[in-house]
Amino acid sequence: xxxxxxxxxxxxxxxxxxxxxxxxxxxxxxxxxxxxxxxxxxxxxxxxxxxxxxxxxxxxxxxxxxxxxxxxxxxxxxxxxxxxxxxxxxxxxxxxxxxxxxxxxxxxxxxxxxxxxxxxxxxxxxxxxxxxxxxxxxxxxxxxxxxxxxxxxxxxxxxxxxxxxxxxxxxxxxxxxxxxxxxxxxxxxxxxxxxxxxxxxxxxxxxxxxxxxxxxxxxxxxxxxxxxxxxxxxxxxxxxxxxxxxxxxxxxxxxxxxxxxxxxxxxxxxxxxxxxxxxxxxxxxxxxxxxxxxxxxxxxxxxxxxxxxxxxxxxxxxxxxxxxxxxxxxxxxxxxxxxxxxxxxxxxxxxxxxxxxxxxxxxxxxxxxxxxxxxxxxxxxxxxxxxxxxxxxxxxxx
Numbered sequence: 109x110x111x112x113x114x115x116x117x118x119x120x121x122x123x124x125x126x127x128x129x130x131x132x133x134x135x136x137x138x139x140x141x142x143x144x145x146x147x148x149x150x151x152x153x154x155x156x157x158x159x160x161x162x163x164x165x166x167x168x169x170x171x172x173x174x175x176x177x178x179x180x181x182x183x184x185x186x187x188x189x190x191x192x193x194x195x196x197x198x199x200x201x202x203x204x205x206x207x208x209x210x211x212x213x214x215x216x217x218x219x220x221x222x223x224x225x226x227x228x229x230x231x232x233x234x235x236x237x238x239x240x241x242x243x244x245x246x247x248x249x250x251x252x253x254x255x256x257x258x259x260x261x262x263x264x265x266x267x268x269x270x271x272x273x274x275x276x277x278x279x280x281x282x283x284x285x286x287x288x289x290x291x292x293x294x295x296x297x298x299x300x301x302x303x304x305x306x307x308x309x310x311x312x313x314x315x316x317x318x319x320x321x322x323x324x325x326x327x328x329x330x331x332x333x334x335x336x337x338x339x340x341x342x343x344x345x346x347x348x349x350x351x352x353x354x355x356x357x358x359x360x361x362x363x364x365x366x367x368x369x370x371x372x373x374x375x376x377x378x379x380x381x382x383x384x385x386x387x388x389x390x391x392x393x394x395x396x397x398x399x400x401x402x403x404x405x406x407x408x409x410x411x412x413x414x415x416x417x418x419x420x421x422x423x424x425x426x427x428x429x430x431x432x433x434x435x436x437x438x439x440x441x442x443x444x445x446x447x448x449x450x451x452x453x454x455x456x457x458x459x460x461x462x463x464x465x466x467x468x469x470x471x472x473x474x475x476x477x478x479x480x481x482x483x484x485x486x487x488x489x490x491x492x493x494x495x496x497x498x499x500x501x502x503x504x505x506x
Contacts, residue, residue: 171329
């Protein structure tokens with residue numbers, strides 16, 4: 109065993125000596141043979157500036173458009189429809205003729221009652237003439253007091269009958285007027301529920317047509333009950349001018365109209381913890397339609413000279429919101445910030461940033477404090493997208 113160990117040591121020494129003989133004593137330099145240190149390139153990012161501008165403080169809620177007034181037009185007399193004047197979906201004004209009902213039976217009844225009135229008026233004239241004859245004879249004793257009183261009572265009776273006849277005639281004229289059905293309000297007609305030739309009755313369930321008033325129009329929307337105190341304070345401050353409400357399409361791309369907050373519901377919904385609000389809009393372009401769902405934006409106030417950044421600047425971490433600030437030497441550092449609201453791609457920052465600072469708006473994925481960054485223009489990112497959390501989820505690694 110000792111002999112084998114001795115031979116192994118001798119062989120190792122001989123191998124080292126041979127290597128030293130081949131390479132030479134002066135050819136080995138440990139400093140020059142070390143690998144070069146790699147240079148880390150700057151991280152490509154998109155940059156934005158912190159700007160100062162007036163920012164409206166808004167509350168967004170899902171709303172549904174509701175007609176200002178809705179009326180179901182019904183007939184008040186029975187009869188056959190002679191003519192339908194309106195078209196479905198037509199805009200009508202209050203008092204416009206919509207439907208005519210056969211008036212002949214009501215015209216005949218009116219004429220009959222007018223004849224009864226004329227007859228009673230003739231009887232009254234004759235009774236009055238007889239009374240005028242009896243009064244001179246009463247003084248001379250040729251007519252008794254009873255005859256005069258009886259004649260006077262007959263006159264009073266006929267006068268009462270004439271008043272009743274006139275009341276019946278007035279009723280006949282009203283019923284005759286009901287054969288011409290007019291629009292009770294201005295608005296847009298819906299689908300026609302009857303056709304010409306149909307016999308209609310006042311007790312029909314569906315009516316003839318519905319009319320919806322859409323100018324002005326209302327929007328009902330809900331907001332969390334936690335916003336109620338702030339809303340009430342701002343309503344009191346606004347006074348008669350009211351708070352502005354904007355109606356936007358559901359995708360938030362198109363503003364449909366601008367109106368005013370009208371009122372709050374008198375009860376908070378206990379099931380959802382929300383309060384319902386109503387806003388009125390002039391709807392001059394008729395872009396709001398009853399039953400339509402919209403995004404309602406209540407403008408509480410305007411923040412003067414607010415600090416704003418693109419919404420993509422705001423990042424979320426364990427300690428809350430922060431932004432990557434670009435230093436003058438092109439290195440980055442995370443900066444905690446406070447965000448009041450994020451609306452339509454813009455964040456209102458209340459603390460942590462100052463106007464004019466440069467921040468990273470895209471490419472934050474993989475950034476470390478002290479990293480050097482290089483700004484890329486939007487045109488440069490079309491073929492090579494910047495690294496962020498979304499691109500990492502798609503499989504693009506930095």
